[in-house]
Amino acid sequence: MKTATRGSKPGKTSAGTMHAEDSTSSTAQQQQQQQQQSQPSYLQRFFTDQLKDMYYAEQALLKGLEKLKNACSTEELEDAFEKHRRQTERHVTRLEKVFKLIGKKPEAKKCEAMDGLLKEADTIINETTEGTLTRDAALIIAAQKVEHYEIATYGGLVQLAITMDLDRAAEILEKTLNEEEGTDLLLTDIAESFINVNAEQEGGYSWKKEEMQAISNAF
Numbered sequence: 508m509k510t511a512t513r514g515s516k517p518g519k520t521s522a523g524t525m526h527a528e529d530s531t532s533s534t535a536q537q538q539q540q541q542q543q544q545s546q547p548s549y550l551q552r553f554f555t556d557q558l559k560d561m562y563y564a565e566q567a568l569l570k571g572l573e574k575l576k577n578a579c580s581t582e583e584l585e586d587a588f589e590k591h592r593r594q595t596e597r598h599v600t601r602l603e604k605v606f607k608l609i610g611k612k613p614e615a616k617k618c619e620a621m622d623g624l625l626k627e628a629d630t631i632i633n634e635t636t637e638g639t640l641t642r643d644a645a646l647i648i649a650a651q652k653v654e655h656y657e658i659a660t661y662g663g664l665v666q667l668a669i670t671m672d673l674d675r676a677a678e679i680l681e682k683t684l685n686e687e688e689g690t691d692l693l694l695t696d697i698a699e700s701f702i703n704v705n706a707e708q709e710g711g712y713s714w715k716k717e718e719m720q721a722i723s724n725a726f
């Protein structure tokens with residue numbers, strides 16, 4: 508008859524495999540555990556890494572928002588970009604506070620995603636005509652892609668901070684998260700209130716006929 512070895516796999520540690528006579532290895536394990544406790548956990552390292560990512564991303568975005576502000580042609584959008592540029596300055600300061608709360612110096616780590624999103628915004632500026640509302644409609648979408656990236660990251664960071672019992676850090680990160688969400692909504696409002704409709708009229712040609720024809724051909 509085989510003996511059941513519940514919960515243990517080859518090469519894995521299981522509580523059932525510990526024996527009293529193995530006191531030497533038990534002391535060694537305790538020392539190893541103590542050593543591990545003084546090191547940051549995988550989750551703590553990941554959290555710190557994401558803070559560094561956002562510290563880079565927010566600073567890159569400060570320059571990006573300046574460009575967006577100069578490229579758009581409506582006052583409403585310019586004001587929205589300027590408002591968010593000022594908020595973004597505070598996002599940088601808040602990240603510095605969170606670094607301090609976990610005993611780390613603020614440090615930036617290259618964020619490929621933000622670099623890519625800002626590069627896309629540059630392409631939009633180069634490929635659209637100055638003074639058109641088509642450009643403004645496109646810039647809103649470019650900016651919303653950035654906001655959604657920030658919302659995903661800050662949303663995750665808030666949850667991780669709560670999980671790690673970092674109440675103050677979670678509060679600080681949530682303030683920024685709320686501002687990113689607010690900006691996303693404000694940009695949607697601006698797009699829907701007049702920019703998209705006016706951009707649609709700049710071309711002078713509607714695709715409605717094509718769509719109606721395609722629908723009638725399909726059924």
Ligand SMILES: [Fe+2]
Pocket residue numbers: 565594595598657683687
């Ligand atoms: Fe931000």
Ligand SMILES: [Fe+2]
Pocket residue numbers: 591595653654657687690
């Ligand atoms: Fe933002």
